[in-house]
Amino acid sequence: MSAKETKTSKAKPRKEKDLQDKKRPGAWQVIAMPLLAVLTGLLVGAIVIVVTDARVIAAYRNFFQDPLGAIGLTFQTILVAYGALFSGALGSPERIFLAFERLFTTGETDGLVRAFWPLSESLVAATPYMLAGLAVAIGFKAGLFNIGAEGQFLMGALGSAWIGYTFHLPWYLHLPLALLGGAVAGALWAAVPGYLKATTGAHEVVNTIMMNWISFRLSDWLLNGPMKATGYRPITPVVDSTATLPRFFPDPIRLNLGFIVALAAAALVYWLLFKTTFGFEVRAVGTNPDASKYAGINVPRNIVLVMMLSGALAGLGGATQVLGVDHWVGQGFSAGYGFDSIAIALLGKSHPVGVILSALLWGALRNGATRMQSMAGIPIDIISIIQGLVIVFIAAPVIIRWLYRIRTLETEKVVLTRGWGK
Amino acid sequence: MKKLYSIMAVLLAAVLLLSACGPRAVDCSADDVYCVGQVTDLGGIDDKSFNASAWRGVQNALDDDLIASGKYLESQGQSDYARNIQQFLDENTDLIVTVGFLLGVDTAKAATANPNTYFAIVDYSYPDCWPGAVVGTDCGSDVEIPNVRGLTFQTDQAAFLAGYLAAGMTQTGKVGTYGGIQIPPVTIFMDGFQAGVMYYNQQHGANVQLVGWDAATGQGLFTGNFESTDDGRAFAESLMQEGVDIIMPVAGPVGLGSAAVCQETGGCLIIGVDADWYDTAPEYRSVLLTSVLKKIDVAVYDTIQDMVNGQFTGGTAVYTIADGGVDIAPYHDFDNQVPASLKAEIEQLRQQLIDGTLTVNGVLGR
Amino acid sequence: MSTVLELQGITKSFPGVLANDHIDLTLEQGEVHALLGENGAGKTTLMNILYGLYKPDEGKIKIKGNEVEIHSPNDAIRQGIGMVHQHFMLVPVMTVTENVMLGVETTRAGVFLDRAAVARKIREISERYGLEVDPDAYIKDLPVGAQQRVEIIKVLYREADILILDEPTAVLTPQEVEGLFKIIKTLVEKGKSLIFITHKLKEVLAIADRITVLRGGRVVGTVKPQEVTQEKLASMMVGREVSLVVKKQPANPGEVVLEVKDLHVRDERHNLTVRGVSFEVRAGEVLGIAGVQGNGQTELVYALTGLTPIVSGEIKIAGQTIHNTAPRQILERGVAHIPEDRQRHGLVLPFPIHDNMVLCTYYLPPFANGMVLQEKVIAENAARLAEEFDVRTPSVFVPASSLSGGNQQKVIVAREFSRPIKLLIASQPTRGLDVGSIEYIHSRIIQKRSEGTGVLLVSSELDEIMALSDRIAVMYKGQIVAIVPASKASKEYLGLLMAGIHPDEAAEKAVEATEEVERVF
Structure with missing residues (x-):
């Protein structure tokens, strides 16, 4: 559109902040759109909850006898469900208040632990999402669609578990080594599709999916064979305590150093992406590989490096899960963290800060769903539906814009992947 | 936009008004109110196998008004086990039923930390430690835990009858089995099945062969998972190529893939496990010879009843053919095809197993 | 001759920019009216208003003397206005016929596409106006010139009397340009009226009946080609004297x-x-x-x-x-390289200008210290180069994609020449x-x-x-x-x-x- 250029002036060195403000006129939309998507997802989820609830349906069968009762039950069902979701994710405010009261009157901390347990579990659940989400996001930044985070996550878990139970070292060596082992295992696992993409152009989507399957089967074999613990159960031995990520609070709170590791990884990714020459290359390759080649950037090398970094982050996710939460790896180790991370990267617009926020949301939803299932009898699958809806609204912002009458932002364009082939 | 806000405001007001008149939640902390929670393993509540069976036990207790509340929480990953148990503890649940060996350590930890809550764990028992294992990490406990009841099943007894039946019914002289993962709750079926076949050979001087398991060496066929019906298809096909015409899959829903192959080709019969597949998988009735029943629902129901009656005991409850905890299902559609003499022999064997004159280990020579 | 289209006082502003400032324009029947101006002069905005893509803040549009409101391209088409865009809107894997009927599908018995009828009409149109095109050819097999003819046929098929051609020669070879001009002449002979948007001086002198020059969103003047020279037009467009001859000393070749x-x-x-x-x-x-x-x-x-x-x-x-x-x-x-395709090779369009200014040197001091980018140095470098190379932009922090083609090219030149x-x-x-x-x-x-x-x-x-x-x-x-x-x-x-x-x-x-x-x- 040519209108913009009409009133132009020569660039004068102005104060940077001044320019930053002018940079994006609709910056609020970057925040608002995902928030509205989440809100809309919850609203539509409420409808799904209601129409799948046998009691509510029964009430509507007799709508004309008792219309108020039917409507009341509708809202009550939603309220109970989302109330449980909320208190399951963040804790009940009442309990927290009472716990503090007890702390000040009697000095007991026991209530406090139980009151903050839901919140801590949300953070625990968010940790693997953060790291796997960062893995997918950095791939997106380079124009690579890493669907293999699930496999890399699993390989990272196995790698760190192996180091965790095989070696017996002081913690200051053992823990870093185990974390590193997870990252390296994930990186190597992702390097294969990266290398194939760089050298032969084989699409990473296909190859990362294949690598996922290989990792699932490999893990089945390892757990039944070389990595099997004593006893009959097909699980790895438990890692040494010197390799575990320390927990901050008494049981049952499982919040551990892994959460800090994930935040640090996000900061590192932010720094790498936006403050270094490496990030410059990654972003350039991701947005315009032709121009990158023209500018002398080694595109194949970047593809391999980014895939490895992505795999390392996913592997680190698996490592923090093993070393911080589970301490062993069994079948069904990952609850689809690697796959959910694609959604998280999308929701977070592939920005490290966005990824952290959406991972926290995801963790809260998943953790809250436990309580919702228990207290309100809503199947845990409803959360998957809500999460799916959120992604639909993120991927199709038109719907959100139409619903809330938001004007289109011309500059808003997220490059996710360059699609198939060249 | 303004309209939207006003609609939302009205809705919110309606919610607040109407939600005041809802039913009260059950107070599980009360002494005479019993609440039961079941934590599934990764198969989920609809696994048509032991999670579903255990849940049926809870539901029956609920239907009989033994308990005020029965809930379940599905685990999607291994880190959910501890979370789900803790969630039930948080709600003051009286009895927590956990399903499967993967929950072994988490259950023991929670039970030790919460001695006033009852636990039952399916297919597992304590002590579960081996020499050198660290309690609380490697294994759950090196002693019995007074508030945990391990529910285990002598399924080899029922599988013995199924093996005997299969050996008597085979046309090709070869029967087969395969497992999900090589763990005792699975291989115990296969041991019994093998013993049944061996005993038939002894009694009749026959030479029916078993493909897929050898109790002596511990070698056998395993899919490596409890999920893939495709694996079930593949295993059935390869067993059929070996000449097998009766298959007992011990792999949860994986076996349904085998049943599908049998039905499509008409070349084999299936022996179901855990529940009576005549009811749980009615689409395969035409190829279902019988099922080896493992009545987890009965065991769970018993445990609930004991708790309510104040008779809960920890330790291990072993369910056998004598108390009806394991058995084989009726022949249903194959009732006419099983020779009366064979039926009589099986009935006799059941009695011998009940009174202890015949043991599976005895047949296997161990 | 009668006036078919009249624009009166059209004004359109975008945040911070007055794109069209009280523009008056008339189009006579059977006339080729050239709209001349630099990139960003407001030509495209004006035509998008006429075509219903933008709503003017002020002003009237009259067609054949009647005031009309145009809210969408469909309204425009109904009023007999057709637009041939600079970037063709064709589906490569479809035939000419299918492309022409796209959006106005003619059907038999309500459901079956009547390709034959459309193909017949296409042949009629192409004979009448000298637009040679095979209705059954696939778009992807056609040269650019022929694709443009398809676009024109599309417009004529929708029975437009007023045709807007947006930079039609930008993508054509010299021979194809000649062919297009022949077609334009036939079109006006048969009574159609054309608005021809361009910034190429020779073209307007060769084909236009009247020329309206826009600059900075305003009409600088409307002239007849006989009355002006290239130099005069150029200075009207740019607003100062422009030298069309490159002054240079004799070469002094070295090694x-x-x-x-x-x-x-x-x-x-x-x-x-x-x-x-x-x-x-x-x-x-x-x-x-x-x-x-x-x-x-x-x-x-x-x-x-x-x-x-x-x-x-x-x-x-x-x-x-x-x-x-x-x-x-x-x-x-x-070696410095000004690439042929500036958007494919020369720039990372979503990147801000300052990053594009160091696209080839970002890893060298002073722009990088080790692997850490020196953002301040990069920004200062960009500001200095933008000044030196006359890159017209509100700031060096905006994405390169927001610049006009000329300014994008200046960014590339600045970058390449600064080494x-x-x-x-x-x-x-x-x-x-x-x-x-x-x-x-x-x-x-x-x-x-x-x-x-x-x-x-x-x-x-x-x-x-x-x-x-x-x-x-x-x-x-x-x-x-x-x-x-x-x-x-x-x-x-x-x-x-x-x-x-x-x-x-x-x-x-x-x-x-x-x-x-x-x-x-």
Whole structure:
């Protein structure tokens, strides 16, 4: 559109902040759109909850006898469900208040632990999402669609578990080594599709999916064979305590150093992406590989490096899960963290800060769903539906814009992947 | 936009008004109110196998008004086990039923930390430690835990009858089995099945062969998972190529893939496990010879009843053919095809197993 | 003649920009009215208002004397207004017929597409207006000129009387331009009225009946082609005197900076498109490579800059052999490259201008300290270059995609010229740019030449080649058919060489042809 250029002036060195403000006129939309998507997802989820609830349906069968009762039950069902979701994710405010009261009157901390347990579990659940989400996001930044985070996550878990139970070292060596082992295992696992993409152009989507399957089967074999613990159960031995990520609070709170590791990884990714020459290359390759080649950037090398970094982050996710939460790896180790991370990267617009926020949301939803299932009898699958809806609204912002009458932002364009082939 | 806000405001007001008149939640902390929670393993509540069976036990207790509340929480990953148990503890649940060996350590930890809550764990028992294992990490406990009841099943007894039946019914002289993962709750079926076949050979001087398991060496066929019906298809096909015409899959829903192959080709019969597949998988009735029943629902129901009656005991409850905890299902559609003499022999064997004159280990020579 | 369209006081502002400021325009029946202006003068905005894509803040639109409201392209079509966009809106895998009927499907019995009827009507239209097109051909198989004819047919099929052609010649070869002009003449003869948007001076003089010049969102004036010269139009557009002739001193060639021997290169589809090219470029001279687009120039440049591996032959830059060397090593030897496709190769469009300014040097001090980018230095560098190279932008922090084509090109030129360079490879450096930008970039290239840089200029604009080059090489089918000193090359002679005529024969013909009407490029 040519209108913009009409009133132009020569660039004068102005104060940077001044320019930053002018940079994006609709910056609020970057925040608002995902928030509205989440809100809309919850609203539509409420409808799904209601129409799948046998009691509510029964009430509507007799709508004309008792219309108020039917409507009341509708809202009550939603309220109970989302109330449980909320208190399951963040804790009940009442309990927290009472716990503090007890702390000040009697000095007991026991209530406090139980009151903050839901919140801590949300953070625990968010940790693997953060790291796997960062893995997918950095791939997106380079124009690579890493669907293999699930496999890399699993390989990272196995790698760190192996180091965790095989070696017996002081913690200051053992823990870093185990974390590193997870990252390296994930990186190597992702390097294969990266290398194939760089050298032969084989699409990473296909190859990362294949690598996922290989990792699932490999893990089945390892757990039944070389990595099997004593006893009959097909699980790895438990890692040494010197390799575990320390927990901050008494049981049952499982919040551990892994959460800090994930935040640090996000900061590192932010720094790498936006403050270094490496990030410059990654972003350039991701947005315009032709121009990158023209500018002398080694595109194949970047593809391999980014895939490895992505795999390392996913592997680190698996490592923090093993070393911080589970301490062993069994079948069904990952609850689809690697796959959910694609959604998280999308929701977070592939920005490290966005990824952290959406991972926290995801963790809260998943953790809250436990309580919702228990207290309100809503199947845990409803959360998957809500999460799916959120992604639909993120991927199709038109719907959100139409619903809330938001004007289109011309500059808003997220490059996710360059699609198939060249 | 303004309209939207006003609609939302009205809705919110309606919610607040109407939600005041809802039913009260059950107070599980009360002494005479019993609440039961079941934590599934990764198969989920609809696994048509032991999670579903255990849940049926809870539901029956609920239907009989033994308990005020029965809930379940599905685990999607291994880190959910501890979370789900803790969630039930948080709600003051009286009895927590956990399903499967993967929950072994988490259950023991929670039970030790919460001695006033009852636990039952399916297919597992304590002590579960081996020499050198660290309690609380490697294994759950090196002693019995007074508030945990391990529910285990002598399924080899029922599988013995199924093996005997299969050996008597085979046309090709070869029967087969395969497992999900090589763990005792699975291989115990296969041991019994093998013993049944061996005993038939002894009694009749026959030479029916078993493909897929050898109790002596511990070698056998395993899919490596409890999920893939495709694996079930593949295993059935390869067993059929070996000449097998009766298959007992011990792999949860994986076996349904085998049943599908049998039905499509008409070349084999299936022996179901855990529940009576005549009811749980009615689409395969035409190829279902019988099922080896493992009545987890009965065991769970018993445990609930004991708790309510104040008779809960920890330790291990072993369910056998004598108390009806394991058995084989009726022949249903194959009732006419099983020779009366064979039926009589099986009935006799059941009695011998009940009174202890015949043991599976005895047949296997161990 | 009657007035078919009248725009009165059209005003449209965008945040911070007055794109159209009380614009008046009339279009007579059977007239070609050219709308001339630099990029960003407000031509496209005005036409988008007319076509219903934007709503004007003020002003009236009258069609045949009646005031109308146009809210959407459908309204515009109903009022008999049709637009041929600069970027064609065609589906490559569909036939001409299918493309034409897309959106206004004619059906039989309500459900079946009546392709035959549409094809019949297409044939009618193409005969009537001299628009040669095979209705059954697939779009992807058609040359660009034919695709444009399909776009025109689409508009006529929807029974438009007023046709808006947005930069129609930007994508055409000289021959295709001639063909288009014939069609335009037929169209007006048959009573259609045309608005012709362009920034090319020669074209408007050749085809327009009246010319309205826009600058900064306002009408500068409406003139008749007989009354003006190119220079006058150019100064109206730009708002100052513009020199259309590049002033330069005689070349002072130094040592050889680029030597190419018997070079063979394949293109992306593995066709051998450069077949045995040899030449050299000396410091302080401009070697122009002329030729119709697609005769191997693109691949030649790709090979020289390391973007494509070579099949055989030798390339020496400043005495050092380049043999499938990585682009970065080539750049580091002092090569600057203004790429042919500025959006594909030259810029990372979503990146801010300051990052694009260091696209090739971001990893070197002072822009990077180790692997840490020095954002402040990069921003200052960008601000300085934007100032020096007259890049018109509100700030260096906006994405390159928000700049006009001319300013995007200036960013590339600024970046490439800010490095110490021995050899400049400039490929189509002014394609699609307005007069002001062309003048500026030409003067910069000549400045580099006088500083002692060797320049390899590849262009399909013969005027540009002749204006800048010291020696001219003509490329045809992957080979250089002749290299002649610029002083001895006539436009006719070069044109014949470009068409594949043997040099000797071309020399004879060129003498005869001098009297012919000057071709419009």
